[in-house]
Amino acid sequence: MRNTIIVSILLFIAVVVASVFYFGDLNKEEKKSVKPINYLPSDTYLITSFVNDATTDNIFKDFEIFEAVLGHSFQDHISQLKQQLLRNKDIASYLTDQEMFVSFHPEKEGIATLFSIPTTEKIDKETIIEILPKIGTDYQVQQQDTLGMQLFSYKAAKSDSTFYVSYLDDIFFATYSKELLLKTLDKKTPKFDEKQVEFFNKNNSRNAPFTVYLAQQNLPAIVDKFRRNRPGDFLRQFINIKGQTAWNINYKQDALMLSGESELEETKGHYIALFANQRKTTQRLYNYFPSNSAMFIEYSFSDAKAWQNDLNAWHAITEDSKQLEGQTKEIEKNRADLLTNFQAAMGGDFAVVEQNNSDYLGFISIQDSSKFLDVLSDVAESVGDSTYRFRYSNIPYRFYGEGLKAFSRPYFKRIDGLIVMANHQSTLQEYAQKWRRKDLLIGTLGFKNYEKIQGNEANVTVFLNTKNASSFLINNLETTYSKNFRNNKEYELQEFYSWSLQLTGNSGNFLSRLYAIYKSKNTLGATPEWTYSMGSRLITGPFVFEHSDTSQFIFAQEQDHTVHAVHPSGNKLWTTLFAGRIVGKVQQLQDRSLLAVTDRRRLYRFDSNGKTLRGFSTSIKDEPISHPTHVDWGGQQMLLIPGKNRVMAYNMEGGPIDGWDNVQVDGEILGPVQFHDNKAIVTTSYGRVYFFDAGGNKIQEIDVPGDISFVSNLGIVVRENQTLYYATDDIGDVYRITADGQSSKVFEGRWNNKYIADFENVNGTSAPELIVLDGPQLQVYQLGDTLQKVYEHTFTQDVDNRPYYFASGSGGLTSLGIAAQGTNLIYLFAENGTLVDGFPLEAQPLFYYGKINYNSSNYLICTRRDFKLYAYRH
Template sequence: MRNTIIVSILLFIAVVVASVFYFGDLNKEEKKSVKPINYLPNDTYLISSFFNDATTDNIFKDFEIFEAIIGHTFQDHLTQLKQQILRNKEISNYLNDQEMFVSFHPEKNNIALLFSIPSSEKIDAEVINQLLPKIGSAYQVQQKDTLGIKLFSYKAEKSDSTFYVSYLDDIFFATYSKDLLLKTLDKKTPKFEEKQIEFFNKNNKRNTPFTVYLAHQNLPAIVDKYRRNKPGDFLRQFINLKGQTAWNINYKQDALMLSGESELEEVKGQYIALFANQRKTTQRLYNYFPSNAAMFIEYSYSDAKTWQSDLKAWHAVTDDSKQLEGQTKEIEKDRSDLLTTFQSAMGGDFAVVEQNNSDYLGFINVQDSSKFLDVLSNISESVGDSTYRFRYANIPYRFYGEGMKAFSRPYFTRIDGLIVMANHLSTLQQYVQKWKRKDLLIGTLGFKNYEKIQGNEANVTVFLNTKNASNFLINNLEAPYSKNFRDNKEYNLQEFYSWSLQLTGNSGNFLSRLYAIYKSKNTLGVTPEWTYTMGSRLITGPFVFEQSDTSQFILTQEQDHTVHAVHPSGNKLWTTLFSGRIVGKVQQLKDRSLIAVTDRRRLYRFDTQGKSLKGFSTSIKDEPVAQPTYVDWGNQQMLLIPAKNRVMAYDLEGGPIEGWDNVQVEGEILGPIQFHDNKAIITSSYGRVYFFDSEGHKVQEIDVPGDINFIGNVGIVVRENQTLYYACDDLGDVYKMNSEGQSNKVFEGKWNSKFQADFENVHSTSAPELIVLDGPQLQVYELGDSLRRVYEYTFTQNVENRPYYFASGTGGLLSLGIAAQGTNLIYLFAENGTLVDGFPVEAQPLFYYGKINYNSANYLICTRRDFKLYAYRH
């Protein structure tokens, strides 16, 4: 199916929007009339209206979407034209704060723009004859009379284009097409009908940047102008809808958003019009679409009785009605209630997906599983491996109409309460494999940005992924538009992630929304402030440390164990080679020296120039399991390093400390050693918590009764001068312990066997929370006599990396970072559990977020597959 060229209409609408903002602006007063529309030919493709003042010059001056669509050269040309003619002091007093219209019109081999703007007062012909020649000092100006119409032409030096202006009935008309201008001013030219003009006037909203009008009768001509072939299965559902649409724009830097009303006429036989009698519903099928989806349409109805009645009437006027009637009699011979039972089993949400290889997938939700299973063997035949094929042709089409016509006698399987269909068994099998791998559209960065902007409540949602549909667009757009789509120097059309149209039933009409998501250069993760090249992938860091009183620096380690120190400007400070991989975090002491241990049993202490301090590096007795903990016991400073089941203690000169040689615990040490209330605290996998003094003597031990296996360090909570300790075991149960050694279970978790649990302060309290990563789900709990869930988030794939924690700048709170490696996306959560604006970002696991210099803004430091550090200012 080559119908993804519906995007050509969307692109065309965006061009109108783009052009407008170089000539018009916001209005703070009520829009008064649509007078110029009375003169426009009725074959006008699109019209937009706005007010001509100075406000939008500032608001939209960096709105990249316009330049991406209309091209850099045309943008410069329009800007120059606006400044030299429309803003010319000789004429500007007549045009300021006036409503202006930009309309697009068909020409033989082109599309022409017409600018129409009423003057603020009537201008005599004598004044016009004196005024218009003066406003184009940078142009060659000529005056002509053609068919009784006075035209003024403006031509710049070294240009083949001529701009024509005429003044009639207190309205200025201007265009590059002389033929269009004459056609517009000719009273014999068919104009818009009065009811259309009334609709445009009714929807000419106040206090909006501008409004876009679309007369539906010209949709076939628009499609014919852009598309090489006849409309395909998707597109033909829309292009014959009669009526008109008016949209208003909502401003967002990285998205084009238009919303408004679509009025329908002559709906008999129009499939999409069936949904105008429905109420919006929550659409969820898109959660199952594969990542290579080029386009999809998801349909949904709220009232099954109305839908079935309207669909029956629609079928009656189609060419297939007699065939379906005959088939009904044949099917009911075997089982009289088969069709009615199947219909009652199926739900009101269905969708068609076209993949980037042109294969179809169909989705229908099942609302009554028992009824569905009752008729499964009658309506289908098994082909093995939980896969079936309909016994009869056109079953989906019978109950869902045009939206399902692509599936004559498809194969299908059941997934999570819905059926997934394909015309070829291999297509269905490939999808099942994608589903098992969670290789889905919702797991991509662009779709997540799309979800932030466009809701999922509607009756019809059309979605096109620009990248996945790029081959379709290139092959099916007419040559000039295909060339523009491919031209990344002049245009940036391929930087649009998606185009989408949503329709919601509104008592026989539609509320409609058109959205285009753009990869703006200002979007986090798009335009780095600097990059730093390494020789292999990142394995440790990035960390940010103090270098001096005036500067900080970034520290990382790559796979060959080289450690890099990078200035906040992105320049290399120094590199050095460590023996082994750094275990855990690098930490900075008060004298700015840094300490780290590696998996080759080495302890490092070095200064901010990368030079080892006296006594370092030094060999340690066992392989560490976490980073060292710096402890200051007043008369003794030391580094406590956890090994598998023992503790190694070293002084700040690299020498071992007596008394700690034989410190061992039962089970395995979990994470770095903690220091609280002048005691070193060690958590053991055997459900025990040990407390040691400065001499290495055990002063207390908490042993939770039973066969308990802790999976991570305890969380330490101080409330009302009482210290409590929380720990999570491998079954998901959470225990609370007090300083006297008493313990009790406060929570019974029901998590998968590979879940992860940390205790960190990431929410708006003064104590740590329990952070659980359970497969694809993140859950955060407040600690107390019982656990209270404060927020959760579900990712599209299982998360195996441990969370990252970054200083948020709000007291002791931390920002919570997650790297979902299967999706190549990184996430950052604020203290209230919402995603930080700009996230997720496409990057590899291991990243840093926060300040990179004392007075800097927040930065994201991350890596991609090219062995570079990227610094993005946020």
């Protein structure tokens, strides 16, 4: 987009903020005055302040964002300078606990940095002359008198750079630019005006690690420094309003976060200032933006009448005012109330999106659908396929101003409660396909991490996706900064997922927030502890089992049916080839032997070293539909295996058990055989429940009245010595069944006929919950006389895979895992329904979460597209 928004400013601020992080102090409760700001030239780009304290040395030493933005070499250089000069014992006592300022200034060949720090007490001239040469024992030190000002220069061996220091009015000033230092010390140099200094002082937070100050009159110069081309119309929305901004900082390992106030001056004629008199609203249009969005601006206003008045006043002083007035008369000749009714139909949320192919999309919310339909045929013409085009030019611009000026006479479609616009019909058709596929920005991992940090209540939100906008950044940043962006060895700028700015109206000014989301190496799923290579994709597992008294192992099967046993260190223990794909789970018995069945009608029992036990593997009569159930029936151990409509029973040596040869049921069996109250229980699709004794005899059959089709196995709940069974049918009704066969409907779910239902204990109670996956929606219910919703979560796409359950504590409690295959994301939910920290993350379906050795921490074991198991410590 030729007018892409404040990209350069965001990148510039990231560089500045990261550089001063290195000195920030989180432990200070009080800040001093902003006295050094009085000496800074008025063309200063940016100022930061923080307290100088030795405790900061280790606070951020592992904070990766430093090196990502600063570059590895520069950070090493700053660290050395800090220790050799700032922490030198001869001067440290004068500087400890003092507020320090780092400011950034224009220079012909780049940007110069100035360090300013007041001393705890006045230092006389003789002492200065004595101590300053001492602090540079590793440098060549020279004293200079220039224009009546005393300067000390420090030059390290094998370096072309010279560091200059001067002391004036109880303040040390230091920089690599002699010209900047002289300019700062010269009283004739224009300085910040009293109002700006007062604003900076007022917003000098006592609790924040440090504060960032921005004199907004210098924003155009900052943009010119970083951009190759002139800023376009959109960029000018933000950079030409005079005033000042003060931000305080917070941080996470994977994010930069700045928040504070932006005071505005001389706002007349500035479009973005129209939002300063509005109140924050909940912005939701981003839920509709395509996944290839390079950037977007979402606007919203709370007071439509005030907005219209302010917008009309803004229009009146633009070059387009006469054209709009003439068009108004022309439109009202055909229908006098058209513009008024169209305005009443439309809402207060609108947005512009640039995709990574440079195509625009525009979005406007509809406030009143009936009014919109009333004016639709007069304001637009149909071009087929539910697509329209405005009959008149500049309709979006007329009602929403400069934010939608890019759409002169666009095509549009109605989607949900909004219209989506594009300048080309093909662009709109492509978007409609993305919308149907749910190929949306909110479905990406990076955006989900962004949503965790940044809220959606504002009046203006600017968002840049680093990856999708990379071509623009490379082509539009000045050569030096473009090279830095591409230099992945020295910098890690491309590891930032996004940059964003939010503005919220505040009685004519703004509350402002800036965020940068970073892909930290310490983030779950970023840096594996080990990997294990397979020859094809994972089809079963991974599971974790006991190997010996001292060690466990990871078990997995790949597509060619090879089974892998992997040590917790990532080394191979053994591999073997099974006949067919393992069906259901692999289970471990008390003697550490493992059980599995395959779709080739084979039953396996083998030890933890992969050696099959006597009698195994063995053929079974029918193809299994789920894993075996191991039961101990009064000292008689057996394996019960469900087929499509029969139950097969085998002893622990692999032989069939008499009496179970012809155990058949009506309907298809729904999952593994359940064992409760000394009975084997089978649930079928015909709405029936069968109970068998140890001899294979049917001792009870429950048939729920009506034409009922069950879709899940039973949920078994024991309360007050009473056993209750719960089952769900194909239309979403839930039934409660008593032990004597009485049934009642306790819930009408109205889910679609392809929904998935399980009964598992995921909420920390003594009984299982009902877990429902209905397209994109996860719902968890507590079982009782009626069903009570415990929590729910909506994914961006339909989920077709059954949930995963991982043991997470005593009492049978499990963690709930979801793999949303269409988005390539995996999720893990805590018992209260919140996402476990670090989730979601990118991985293929089939994963494991939990301990991988007796005393290990929790690990995520998952796969990517390269046929490897990845182990991530969490």
